[in-house]
Amino acid sequence: MQVFLQNWIYLIASVSLIGVGLYIVLTKENIFRIIVGLNIIESGTNLFMIAIAWHPKAVMPIYTATDHLAVNGKVIAADPLPQSLVLTAIVIGLGTTALALAIGVKIFEKYGTLDVRKIKEAEK
Amino acid sequence: MIIYVATIVVIVIIITSLIAVFSKKLLSSIISMGLVSLGVSGLFFFLQAPDVAITEAAIGAGLSTAIFVIALKKVKKGETKDEE
Amino acid sequence: MKNDTPKVFKSIFALFVVAIFMIGLFYAFVSMPKGWGVNVNNRVSRLYILKNVRTATRLLDSGKFFAKGMKPLRAEVPYKPIKFKKTANLEDGAANVVTSIVVDYRGFDTLGEVTVLFLAASGVMMLLFGKRVKPKRKKTEPSLIMYVGTRIAFAVIFLFGIYIFVHGHLTPGGGFPGGAVIASGILGLFLGRNGYTPNHAGLKVFESLSGIAFVIIGLIGLFSVKSFLANFLPTGIIGNLYSAGFISLIYIAIGMKVGSELAAVVDSMIGDTKEEWS
Amino acid sequence: MNIFNNAALLIGIPLLFAFSIPLFGFISKQLTKWVTIFVIGFNATFSLYILLAHKFPSVVVMGNWVPPFGENLYVGPVAVFLVTVVSLIGLLIAIYNLWAIKGGDVTRFSVLFLMYIAGASGIILTGDIFNLFIFMEITEITSYALAAYGPERRALGGAFKFLVVSSIGSTLYLLGVMLIYTQLGTLNIAEIAARIGQTTPGLLTFAGVLLISGLAVEAELFPFNGWVPDTYTGAVNGVSAALSGIGAIAGVYALFRIVMTVLGKDGMYVLTYGKLDLMAVIAILATATVVIGELSALTQKNVKKMLAYSSMAQMGLVAAGFSIGSTLGVYGGIFQLINHSIAKSMLFLIVGVLVAAGVGERIENFKGLWKRSPFLSLAFTIGAFSMLGFPLFAGFWSKFAIVGASIQRGGWYDFIIGLVLFASVAEAFYYLRIVTYIFSSTEMEKPKIKVNLSPAIPIFILAVAIVAIGVYPNLIGNFSMQSAGEFTHKMKDYVLNVIPTITAH
Incomplete structure (x- = not known):
């Protein structure tokens, strides 16, 4: 049971988050809801990237913290490179979210609605 | 042992993300997005990535949600009701 | 035109796309090597496993680097206690x-x-x-x-x-x-x-x-x-x-x-x- | 491995000035636009120097870590040539912006425009697959913001659509990068390219599909280009010119750098590793793009929207040229890419001048334009003829090369080129329709249009460039041929220049 969970639980979490986010983006009409969906997709992607850098016996990649963390005389740290990539991805996600919200607020000021369908009709 | 805690967190995250899909109010869907971020940051900690966990908690769960709520307040000022 | 599509069809289409995507990711995860490990005793470098960057650069310059197999990606390495002393380069300067x-x-x-x-x-x-x-x-x-x-x-x-x-x-x-x-x-x-x-x-x-x-x-x-x-x-x-x-x-x-x-x-x-x- | 670290200034100087433009903004708003011009001018001069003094191929090492360990920029023939073109066109559009950008937050606009050019240069220069993602984000974030700029409300809808599509695209790209990383443990393009044969074919195919769907958003290929018409129509004209002239170059470059250099096999015609030949997939997508783009453009009454659809179609043509996979095909693709950038950015600038003069964007408004402004009419005609591929105009040579390459390859590429040529007939129809409108006479006498110096200079230079390339194609052709070699001979011209000791697997 434990082995099964270790292998699969993080993958299930990340993939279902990506799926839920994609579903929101594809079906919802409210602009703010679409941005919520984009955020959830981003969380799922980050989780996926961290999960494939991990090993059940791994310790965190910090020298001063791992001094006494030998497992059976052997030690493995989680792969730090994907972690650094995810740091970057999180910050980029914040930037995109802020810009999208600014555009959304602007759209509400000018069209008086956040519904994508109504905006399309107003353009015609 | 910690994997069972992680499993519970994962179940909570998935349920919360489903709330984000089906909730009628925009505010509750935004809050559940923040909760998803918070749960994911907890998972990062279980996955031995404390740097990422702190960053996600501060940026993804904290500031991102705050900006969201501020923007939502700005939109609500208009008279038009805009729930789906 | 698009507005006339019933909501049900839209959801079904979305579910279809999502399902394809999820199946693909699961497939990818099954066929990839899991659990990447890094030996903390060695310094972090591109392969994070075999060697530190200085030696690797030397090997690279002499053309021997890529001749070594990329096998020991997931090997667990015997633990040696770390001694903190004056460091030579940035690679081992940061604790994090x-x-x-x-x-x-x-x-x-x-x-x-x-x-x-x-x-x-x-x-x-x-x-x-x-x-x-x-x-x-x-x-x-x-x-x-x-x-x-x-x-x-x-x-x-x-x-x-x-x-x-x-x-x-x-x-x-x-x-x-x-x-x-x-x-x-x-x-x-x-x-x-x-x-x-x-x-x-x-x-x-x-x-x-x-x-x-x-x-x-x-x-x-x-x-x-x-x-x-x-x-x-x-x-x-x-x-x-x-x-x-x-x-x-x-x-x-x-x-x-x-x-x-x-x-x-x-x-x-x-x-x-x-x-x-x- | 030649090292030319000073080329890092191509990214460093724009960043330095982008951060300091808000300080210049305290002095005067007009000054910030001049700073933009100065910095892009520096980039153009420096890259022109590298091109003419033949400082390439060389590698720029970042942070003193040699290529497979740290990050690097690769200054190869493609990179130098495309960066030069990008910064020259960017310089001309920046000169146009001096006159066109008035209201709103001009300081921030200058920052964003400058970084748009620098981000496109970064995409072209970088030698690291994740760094490519960062620069892609830089160009995309600036382009959403730039596209939303302007007093018109339709700009916002287009910008939002672009945002949603391309942030999903970049997520897919990131997943693809991670899948490759799990197999090879590296992010350096040269090393991945050399060792791509070691990966599992199934996983590689899935990763390739993810990478392509991420990159096709900016390269405007068929299922991912729904944002193009709205965004181009809504944006201010200077921004539309930049999006179609500069963003397209960066997008197409990134797509084919990944597909041909990273995933491709060396050979007579480039094919890709994995279970599926991704070059063939791109050929089909490109054909679909051309056909759909041209047929949609045919029905448009709004000139700006028509130009947007036409731009989509031209990108399809470029991708079709690249996807033939031979040196001649890639040559045609690059040549067409540059011709398209020059002509399309000029057409958007002309529409901008006309709209500002109160003429309007609809086709009927163009009636009798010849009487009102001979200069603009002539320039528009030159651009339209270059798009059509008339002899003695720039577009002729590139279309000729693409057709020749596809006949040389034969097989089912004959079918593709047939469809593309059929679609070109539609293109001829709608461009010639505007040209006849321009030269037809009207009864009513309307006032003449006065063109300021600042928009006139870029339009004039671009028009002269089109005619010059048309008369003397080797002006661009030699460099294009040189660049095409880098795409089709990846080991000899790319990988070994970056990591000399690596062996192919």
Whole structure:
């Protein structure tokens, strides 16, 4: 049971988050809801990237913290490179979210609605 | 042992993300997005990535949600009701 | 045209796309090697496993590097206790390996990342630009306790943010979360008092100067060590505050930049503006 | 491995000035636009120097870590040539912006425009697959913000659509990068390219599909280009010119750098590793793009929207040229890419001048334009003829090369080129329709249009460039041929220049 969970639980979490986010983006009409969906997709992607850098016996990649963390005389740290990539991805996600919200607020000021369908009709 | 805690967190995250899909109010869907971020940051900690966990908690769960709520307040000022 | 499609079809189509995507990812995960390990005794480098970068570079120059198999990717390596002594290069200068990667090996990425955040903030400010309109009186004024409390909390939060980004090379954290923490403290000030506005010109100058500082640190590297964003400071002993070369300098610049930038974003989101086009 | 670290200034100087433009903004708003011009001018001069002094191929080492360990920029023939073109066109559009950008937050606009050019240069220069993602984000974030700029409300809808599509695209790209990383443990393009044969074919195919769907958003290929018409129509004209002239170059470059250099096999015609030949997939997508783009453009009454659809179709043509996979095909693709950038950005600038003069964007408004402004009419005609591929105009040579390459390859590529040529007939129809409108006479006498110096200079230079390339194609052709070699001979011209000791697997 434990082995099964270790292998699969993080993958299930990340993939279902990506799926839920994609579903929101594809079906919802409210602009703010679409941005919520984009955020959830981003969380799922980050989780996926961290999960494939991990090993059940791994310790965190910090020298001063791992001094006494030998497992059976052997030690493995989680792969730090994907972690650094995810740091970057999180910050980029914040930037995109802020810009999208600014555009959304602007759209509400000018069209008086956040519904994508109504905006399309107003353009015609 | 910690994997069972992680499993519970994962179940909570998935349920919360489903709330984000089906909730009628925009505010509750935004809050559940923040909760998803918070749960994911907890998972990062279980996955031995404390740097990422702190960053996600501060940026993804904290500031991102705050900006969201501020923007939502700005939109609500208009008279038009805009729930789906 | 698209509006006439019933909601059910749309959901079914969405579910279809999502299902294909999820199956693909599951398939990919099943067929990939799992559980990447890194030996902490060796230094972090491209392969993180076989060798440290200096030896690897030597092997690379003599053409032997790629002849070695890439097999021992997941091998567990016998544990040797680490002795902290004076370090020779930045590679073993920082106690936090992720920091070492973020600022040193992939420092150029981080410069780009800071730029992305700066551009997003600029975009928000450009879109919400206009003449400030005085906010209407709120129905509920924040109470005195809120007012005083947020101000006291701001001092503590500010200090904590600075702690996070100064200790970026020793403990988890770094410039980005530190800056975000400071920005959330400023957000508290907004909530504590109606009509609070930070000093806009000050924020702008602060933001620009810390960004310029980052690039200039890179340019100093280019002119002294002959490579953009190269370390030019001594690296010290692992675990000391004054170690890890220019990492802490860069993190201080990043922290200040991110803090002032996010504060400006919050400010332009909260304020009401009326745009005018000449 | 030649090292030329000073080329890092191509990214460093724009960043330095982008951060300091808000400080210049305290002095004067007009000054910030001049700073933009100065910095892009520096980039153009420096890259022109590298091109003419033949400082390439060389590698720029970042942070003193040699290529497979740290990050690097690769200054190869493609990179130098495309960066030069990008910064020259960017310089001309920046000169146009001096006159066109007035209201709103001009300071921030200058920052964003400058970083848009620098981000496109970064995409072209970088030698690291994740760094490519960062620069892609820089160009995309700036382009959402730039596209949303302007007094018109339709700009916002287009910008939001672009944002949603391309942030999903970049997520997919990131997943693809991670899948490759799990197999090879590296992010360096040269090393991945050399060792791509070691990966599992199934996983590689899935990763390739993810990478392509991420990159096709900016390269405007068929299922991912729904944002193009709205965004181009809504944006201010200077921005539309930049999006179609500069963003397209960066997008197409990134797509084919990944597909041909990273995933491709060396050979007579480039094919890709994995279970599925991704070059063939791209050929089909490109054909679909051409057909759909041209047929949609045919029905448009709004000139700007028509130009947007036409731009989509031209990108399809470029991708079709690249996907033939031979040196001649890639040569045609690059040549067409540059011709398209020059002509399309000029057409958008002309529409901008006309709209500002109160003429309007609809086709009927163009009636009798010849009487009102001979200069603009002539320039528009030159651009339209270059798009059509008339002899003695720039577009002729590139279309000729693409057709020749596809005939040389034969097989089912004959079918593709047939469809593309059929679609070109539609293109001829709608461009000639505007040209006849321009030269037809009207009864009513309307006032003449006065063109300021600042928009006139870029339009004039671009028009002269089109005619010059048309008369003397080797002006661009030699460099294009040189660049095409880098795409089709990846080991000899790319990988070994970056990591000399590596062996192919």
